[in-house]
């Protein structure tokens with residue numbers, strides 16, 4: 001196997017692009033898998049970005065391919081051969097030649113190629129080699145403040161979990177076989193311990209899986225994952241998509257981190273499939289959040305980063321799965337991977353003007369949005385088997401991986417703008433200081449400078465000195481400004497907190513009042529503030545219409561009058577309406593005690609004080625008028641903490657307006673008996 005790998009590729013090596021041009025010439029017996037690779041596999045990205053901007057890193061996705069040894073099943077397959085070879089950073093696929101027709105090789109170039117088929121071969125890449133090449137840069141990026149992501153992609157059983165975690169996911173102690181994740185965790189703490197004494201670092205971890213398009217927290221200790229409700233994805237305006245209520249755990253040592261990793265691995269869904277004895281059936285995402293503060297207090301600059309280590313489930317060909325109940329699982333896994341493929345395609349095509357990237361079509365791609373074409377430095381590890389029996393999947397994986405190399409990510413150092421300014425000024429000062437020293441050494445150390453040259457150098461040196469002094473001054477100012485701004489914002493935060501506390505209390509009292517109020521009393525933000533007082537004079541009890549009053553009411557109606565009984569806590573009144581003459585009168589219950597027979601009604605009426613009925617307002621008229629008052633009030637509202645008296649006066653105004661409104665609303669004719677409200681203007 002190793003020897004075949006080291007064979008020099010045949011002369012008919014052709015890049016996939018050449019092959020595609022000749023595809024129509026392929027003989028009829030060309031196997032299916034060739035025609036399946038319909039999209040032209042891209043060559044190396046022509047405009048490879050590796051441009052370091054002032055604050056941004058614009059970089060193509062780094063793509064690595066790892067080839068694992070053939071397993072027993074593959075070796076015992078009839079006609080099994082090794083069809084994959086490696087030459088420098090190229091993977092060469094040589095299709096099996098069982099006819100006389102000449103077949104063409106496929107050559108795929110990558111950033112890293114790991115040949116892990118035979119330990120005795122000099123090209124052999126161990127777990128450590130893989131970590132050094134693609135794991136350590138992640139750590140480096142994280143310490144600089146960049147988000148980073150590594151995801152393992154490949155066919156089921158091709159070695160993703162082996163590369164990411166190791167041969168046994170439940171025994172991840174760091175040894176020669178440990179995968180990228182345990183090594184990453186261990187080295188993370190080694191590096192933290194080597195940080196400057198002034199720096200403080202904090203590490204948080206989370207671990208979840210996406211299983212059948214549902215998210216499950218893998219770090220829940222006492223909760224059965226079967227009954228636990230799946231978590232949801234939401235989008236934060238600054239951080240992008242995130243998992244709601246996902247548990248995160250602060251870890252202070254590798255030992256603590258290891259415990260969480262092990263717990264997560266145990267919880268991860270595994271099931272036997274026809275392809276792989278203990279195949280991982282879910283996509284798992286292990287995230288490490290690192291915050292570094294360059295000093296002991298909040299004023300010192302800091303940076304944060306998030307590293308996502310993703311072990312994708314293998315793409316399962318449904319035809320190869322022998323259990324029906326696994327069908328749904330396979331479909332969901334394929335849906336995520338299918339969308340991942342679409343996303344990779346769309347992103348790779350961005351240069352050609354494709355705008356839409358279907359991130360939202362699957363949970364996986366939605367959550368990996370920042371890692372694919374966003375604020376992250378991302379690496380893809382594609383794993384393959386060299387066995388001829390899996391040629392078509394291998395070609396598909398290689399094509400995917402090749403295409404992914406065209407994806408461009410734009411990463412930012414995650415820091416506050418003032419931290420960035422201070423960092424940039426500091427590095428500028430350092431650069432200028434070094435330049436000055438260099439100049440001084442060169443100018444004064446060299447004796448054979450001409451007079452002209454030395455004057456020129458002295459002038460340049462002077463310029464440098466000035467520039468340096470200016471920058472140091474600027475840095476001092478920036479630090480001072482930031483300190484003042486911090487104090488100001490701290491004060492402001494405290495005020496806001498007090499205000500929130502006050503609002504909370506107000507809200508609680510509003511809720512209490514609202515739950516007691518009659519449903520026909522309208523509420524507005526200002527109205528509710530003062531309803532508690534009104535509440536005292538409102539009553540929910542209906543006025544009692546005893547027999548006597550009932551009789552009197554009947555008399556009134558016979559004579560063509562309307563009436564309305566109104567009551568408050570103290571006494572009841574009768575409003576009598578003479579609609580024919582557009583007038584009304586009020587009388588107390590005691591006043592009508594003298595009316596015993598219908599003949600007594602007329603003299604009783606004569607004694608009443610009548611007043612004209614003015615046109616009644618409708619409820620909506622009252623509401624719109626009151627809304628106008630409240631709108632004006634909003635503009636008049638005095639500033640918090642300013643002019644206490646004015647605020648008091650304003651509060652009284654609002655209160656009065658609100659009481660007035662309640663009274664007006666209550667005076668409108670509706671079917672229900674009216675409440676009587678007394679108010680002072």
Ligand SMILES: Nc1ncnc2c1ncn2[C@@H]1O[C@H](COP(=O)(O)OP(=O)(O)OP(=O)(O)O)[C@@H](O)[C@H]1O
Pocket residue numbers: 067068069071116154155156157158159160161162163167276278279280281312313314315383
């Ligand atoms: N580089 C390697 N060297 C030796 N053995 C390997 C290597 N890669 C994978 N294997 C072995 O191949 C088998 C399948 O590997 P692994 O479980 O990592 O595949 P996978 O891609 O994660 O599968 P799935 O998609 O089903 O999760 C395991 O027995 C593993 O030990």
